[in-house]
Amino acid sequence: xxxxxxxxxxxxxxxxxxxxxxxxxxxxxxxxxxxxxxxxxxxxxxxxxxxxxxxxxxxxxxxxxxxxxxxxxxxxxxxxxxxxxxxxxxxxxxxxxxxxxxxxxxxxxxxxxxxxxxxxxxxxxxxxxxxxxxxxxxxxxxxxxxxxxxxxxxxxxxxxxxxxxxxxxxxxxxxxxxxxxxxxxxxxxx
Numbered sequence: 001x002x003x004x005x006x007x008x009x010x011x012x013x014x015x016x017x018x019x020x021x022x023x024x025x026x027x028x029x030x031x032x033x034x035x036x037x038x039x040x041x042x043x044x045x046x047x048x049x050x051x052x053x054x055x056x057x058x059x060x061x062x063x064x065x066x067x068x069x070x071x072x073x074x075x076x077x078x079x080x081x082x083x084x085x086x087x088x089x090x091x092x093x094x095x096x097x098x099x100x101x102x103x104x105x106x107x108x109x110x111x112x113x114x115x116x117x118x119x120x121x122x123x124x125x126x127x128x129x130x131x132x133x134x135x136x137x138x139x140x141x142x143x144x145x146x147x148x149x150x151x152x153x154x155x156x157x158x159x160x161x162x163x164x165x166x167x168x169x170x171x172x173x174x175x176x177x178x179x180x181x182x183x184x185x186x187x188x189x190x
Contacts, residue, residue: 023107026162031107033156043111046154049124050112053151056088056127063131066138073138076184080134083180087130087173091123094172102160110159122161122169125152129173130180137181 023031052058063081067074100120102110128151132144148170155161161169 023105026164027103027105027107029163030103030156030159031105033153034109034159037153038109038111038157042157045150046157047112049151049154050158050160053124053128054115056084056123056131059084059127059131062135066135070138076138076187079184079187080131080138080180083134083176084127084131086180087176088123088127090176091121091126091169091172094121094168095119095123100162100165103162108159112158112160114160119161120165120168121172122152122155122165124155125161125166125169126173126176128152129170130177131173133174133177134180134184137184 060081063077063084067077067081070077095116095118098120099118102114102117102119125148129144129148132147136143152166152170155166156163
């Protein structure tokens with residue numbers, strides 16, 4: 001099952017000019033984002049976020065740091081870190097079912113290597129959102145606005161996801177993160 005149709009050729013008058021590919025709204029949006037904000041400093045920052053979020057390792061490591069520093073809530077931090085890994089795993093499972101291919105179009109430049117060609121949902125968006133939701137509950141600060149938008153935009157700047165991939169990933173991460181946060185809250189209430 002593919003969530004996006006491949007580029008189609010536009011019908012043009014028979015004047016001998018070549019037909020241009022008809023691009024989906026998502027491809028046009030992705031190309032426009034790259035053109036408008038894909039400057040070298042932004043691309044460097046996006047690559048840094050990409051490496052940090054790869055396989056949810058950076059977010060998992062932050063959970064381990066929280067467990068080491070906040071010894072009174074060590075189990076909560078470890079549960080939160082496990083929840084982030086679970087969110088990442090859920091995104092991989094969905095990717096393998098949906099099997100949507102990453103953007104491949106001359107209008108989009110891929111600026112980072114990826115571990116697979118599967119695109120939907122964005123695992124980076126999923127694990128980042130789950131981490132932001134769970135760790136917000138553990139720190140008492142709303143981390144979502146500071147962490148989630150930069151990661152989502154970074155995946156578009158790097159040309160490795162469609163906009164719907166990052167939105168779906170953020171939604172999945174919010175659901176998993178919300179479940180983990182509720183489990184932690186109930187555990188503390190006992």
